[in-house]
Amino acid sequence: MTQPTNIDYLTILPLIILIAWSCVLLLVDLFIPKTRKWITALLAAGGLAVTLIFTALQIGKSSVGFNNMVVLDGFSIFANVLLLLSGLFGIALAHGYVKRMGIQRGEYFILIIFSVTGMMLMAQAADLIIVFLALELLSIPLYVLAAFTRKVESEESGVKYFLLGAFATGFVVYGTALIFGSTGTTSLTAIATAASNGTSGLLLSIGAALLLVGFGFKVAAVPFHMWTPDVYQGAPTSVTAFMSSGAKIAGFVALLRVFATAFPSISSDMTNILWVMSALTMIVGNFVAISQTNIKRMLAYSSIAHAGYILMAFVPYGNKAVVATSITAGLFYLLTYVLTNFGAWAVVISLEKAEGKGLEISDYSGLAKKYPALAAAMAIFMLSFIGFPPTLGMVGKFYLFRAAIEGGFSGLAILGVVTSLVSAYYYLRVVVNMYFREGDPEIERETWLTITTGLTAVATVLLSFVPQLLFLLANTAVLK
């Protein structure tokens, strides 16, 4: 056994900063009076911002640490930046919301940092032990956050999320056990070596399938999506915004890394399963969303549908020629999704009143007349979700479909286009309500909420004009 060296610590430096800061904050929070919990929010956001700087300093570096347990590479840095941004957006959205809903407690922000740490560890994991630990570190704070309001709906959402999340963990652990049984190791690279030597393929395939089931729950892919609408609807909206982005990114980057690194040898089995999963997720998510009247439930089904689009990037993962483009497309789409998703949830939070009022799609009637800027922002997010130009969503979908076609899965790409058309129906219904119906909506004005809405709306439009730049950025992040 070797002692950890500086390289080991530098590999996970942002994580060390974040976890140390959150432990300190737990203590500091005790001394902050109940009426001034915004200080905790500020300190938490500061910690995330500092970590973001340190992550930015890591750009271009790559190393492995702790006996190949964690890895630092372009892929992990790209994901970490996205995750830290989600954490910052999550705190910005929560800042005013928790006050308004009377749940202003310091733990909220600290739990978000803990969860972000878990997500970042997930992106850096190079061993199934770390994948498991990171999965739990990101999930357990989210279970608590989902039940944070202490109302029946919120608690119900917390219990449902907890039971199904723990159920999924069971699958991940058992899958890891089977993979360990067939290869004698939990290190991703060692699994790939052992698997290519042809040891016990069946056990490995079953293990990989169980892992897929577990992660399928986490990223809300059909047929493991049933919890999503209930949890997203019942949880406080600021928590929903955070978990629908952060947990999804973390789940997908872990899946990408595990499959692309460890399981290329069983891609012939896995590709078919992933194809079916991706297709089902797109179809079910988009079609069920049509019948929703509650905006939170509609966005929950929309997040399921988007999981299907991102899964599309996985399908050709065993094909050496296209795996790079398809992973790039997947990462690019995650970026698109994060910006659009946070923006849309920020608008939802602006309209939400106490006691769950203001959450029906009909409550958006007349928004354009009274608050044109907010309505325009919401329209941009809805168009970006559909994939309508000139928004980032269009570029993201274009890259995804192109990658699918290059990988020889034209059928899946066509299905993606068709389901996107279907999705226009329910996204545009929001726009129609805002612009063509009469109504008298009231909104909450909060500085950070406005900033988040504005920033994401502008980014969604402007970045779509320089997609090549972002694509190259994502391309440097591809797993070699």
Add this chain to the structure above:
Amino acid sequence: MIPVDYYVALSAVLFSIGALGVLIRRNPLIIFMSIELMLNAANLAFVAFGRSHEIQTGEPFFGGQIFVFFVIAVAAAEVAVGLALIVEIFKTKKNINIDELNSLKG
């Protein structure tokens, strides 16, 4: 000596019982126990596979057992949060039947 296969078969049976329990039972506490059963089935498989690997290579090998420690520790953390959530919802609803947790639908 009992062959390793037997342990693995037992762990598969335990895992299936756990998974079925989650799907069939309606009390969150029992569901939670079933989840623990699934985790412990995985632990058994880890130890069994670790031992078989040790016999094959003839060298001491701790990979499986170390994972088991992590699983036990994390499961304990999950119990803390999970039971707190279940107690909290019991305080609000005076009832913990899963079928009656239906205030969210659509």
